[in-house]
Amino acid sequence: MPLKLIQRPSSENFYIRGTVRGKSVFESTGTSDRKIAEEIRIKAEARLLDESVHGKRALVTFDEAADSYLESGGSEKYLIKVSKDGKVSGVAAHFRGKLLKDLGQSDLDAAGRILYPTANSDTRNRQCYTPFIAVWNHAVVNQWAEPRQWRRPRKPKGTNVTVLKRPRAGTRPTSxxxxxxxxxxxxxxxxxxxxxxxxTGMRPIELFTLEDHQVDIAGRWISLDASKTGEPRGVPMHEFLVPLFTSLMTRGGTLFRSYKGEPYPPSDEFGGQISTAINGARRRLAKKKIEIADISAYTGRHTASTQLVVNGIHPYVKDQILGHAADDMSRRYTNVPQKPLIDAINTLPVPQAWRDLHWWSDPLYWSRRLLMTKAEAANAARTA
Incomplete structure (x- = not known):
């Protein structure tokens, strides 16, 4: 029988009930307005008729496939971006409402040009083509789309000149x-x-989500429930960090927050949560004629890894610290402090300039402040 609107005694909202070409339906319209509910009923009936005739494959939109892809554990990187004012952009937003069956190579190529008009082929491939194809392949598995060989952008032919690019910040160690x-x-x-x-050599995402129950100050140990690869691991704490963790632990919960006291959103976007602070530091140093533009959140991990090698630490110990060596034994004792790893991390040098930073006097208090005023700086100098 065709779909009808009904109201249940326990709810003011209208429900759709009936059978369309053998498929039974009983679902809420989410509204008590009969006119709106009737419009929803008509659309639902038309959709079911189309699906029964043409199949589900003819009706799935790209954003529906993207939602399913994310729910199954897919990465939202470059697929969906949400700005601070709530504006949604990215590949999924570009193809919103478009039926999978109507999308072709020209649509994907056009998206790359529109979303990244000044980017090179490598960037368009990574940030547009890769997330699109990941969603498409997910749709293929669910039989919502036909398998296709998508052409990815290539570098222009006709030249053997290599363009030297400035290295991405955070990809190399520093002193x-x-x-x-x-x-x-x-x-x-x-x-x-x-x-x-x-x-510590931790990844930014691991630090942004770190909570007080994962830190054992007495044991100089940090227990990560799950690393980037989904495996738990333990991280040794350098002696230099003890006063910092001791202070932040009094707050409890998520340890590292913005100066407003808000936890950083969990994301593996190369430490982008503190990009504003990093850019601010670059500008302040530039005013002093100091050019440091290659340090970012990931620089710490690369620097710790390189310095441990320079210090003669065994590669296996170094890999355990960074979470690269995850055997069954190390996973089993994630919460147990391991002295060889603690001894190794303590070989990392601590410049006096780092020890002299003003916020060491009360890390928790200063974590809620921005830069020192001139009066505060003068007072800190007098009491140092």
Whole structure:
């Protein structure tokens, strides 16, 4: 029988009930307005008729496939971006409402040009084509789309000249003296995050989600419930970090927050949560004629790894610290402090300039402040 509107005694909202070509339906319209409910009923009936005739494949939109892809554990990186004012952009937003069956190579190529008009082929491939194809392949598995061989963008032919690019910030290590200069120019909350990254080798996402119950100050140990690869691991705590963790632990909960006291949104976008603070430090240093533009949140991890090698730490120990060596034994004892790893992390050097940062006097208090005023700086100098 065709779909009808009914009202249940326990709810004011209208429900759709009936059978369309053998498929039974009983669902809420989510509204008590009969006119709106009737419009929903008509659309639902038309959709079921189309699906019964043409199949589900003819009706799935790209954004529906993207939602399913994310629910199944897919990455939202480059697929969906939400700005601070709530504006949604990215590949999924570009193809919103478009039926999968209507999309072709020209649509994907056009999306790359529209979303990234000035980007090179590598960037368009990574940030547009890759997330699109990931959603498409998910739709294929669910039999919502036909398998296709999508052409990805290529570098222009006809030249053998290699364009030298400026390395992406955070992809190379730096010296601890240079890092101290950079961190000193940062606001306290972000400076504290960078300090821990340089003296643990943790990934930014691991630190942004770290909570007090995961930290054992007495044992100089941090227990991560799940690393980037989904495996738990333990991280040794450098002695230099003990006063910082001791202070932040009094707040409890999520340890590292913005100066407003808000937890950072969990994301693996290369430490983008503190990008404003990093850019601010670069500008402040530039005013002093100090050019440091290659340090970002991931620099700490690369620097710790390189310095441990320079210090003669065994590669296996180094890999355990960074979470690269995850055997059954290390996973079993994630919560047990391991002295060889603690001894190794303590070989990382601590420049005096880092020890002299003003916020060490009360890390929790200063984590809620921005830069020092001139009066506060003068007073800190007198009491130092």
């Amino acid at each position: 601890y003296d240079r890092a101290a200069t950079f961190v000193a120019a940062m606001t306290p909350a972000a400076a504290q995050i960078m300090t821990v990254l340089f003296y």
